[in-house]
Amino acid sequence: MTAEKILEDKKEGISFTESEILGEIEKIKLQLVKTKMNFDMSTDEILIDSYIYEIISLNKKYQYFLRLAKKYGVSAEVFKKEPKKRWKR
Numbered sequence: 001m002t003a004e005k006i007l008e009d010k011k012e013g014i015s016f017t018e019s020e021i022l023g024e025i026e027k028i029k030l031q032l033v034k035t036k037m038n039f040d041m042s043t044d045e046i047l048i049d050s051y052i053y054e055i056i057s058l059n060k061k062y063q064y065f066l067r068l069a070k071k072y073g074v075s076a077e078v079f080k081k082e083p084k085k086r087w088k089r
Helices: 018-041 045-072
Strands: 006-009 014-017
Touching: 014 018, 018 045
Parallel strands: none
Antiparallel strands: 006 014
């Protein structure tokens, strides 16, 4: 069992492991889906405003972690496209 590499940015004062970065990306994606569904079902103006701000915030956080993953060369197999399977009839 190998220890996971810690990725540090001393300028920003942050440190993450690769799995933490990928975990955050997945968590944010799920939060975005949930928030967008709540937005679509809302009729109250105050809630709609709240969901708009939450979506903007989550998008910014998502962009941050994607940029962090790119900076450190973090990738996951689940993000790579698989070839389409063709079904025979």
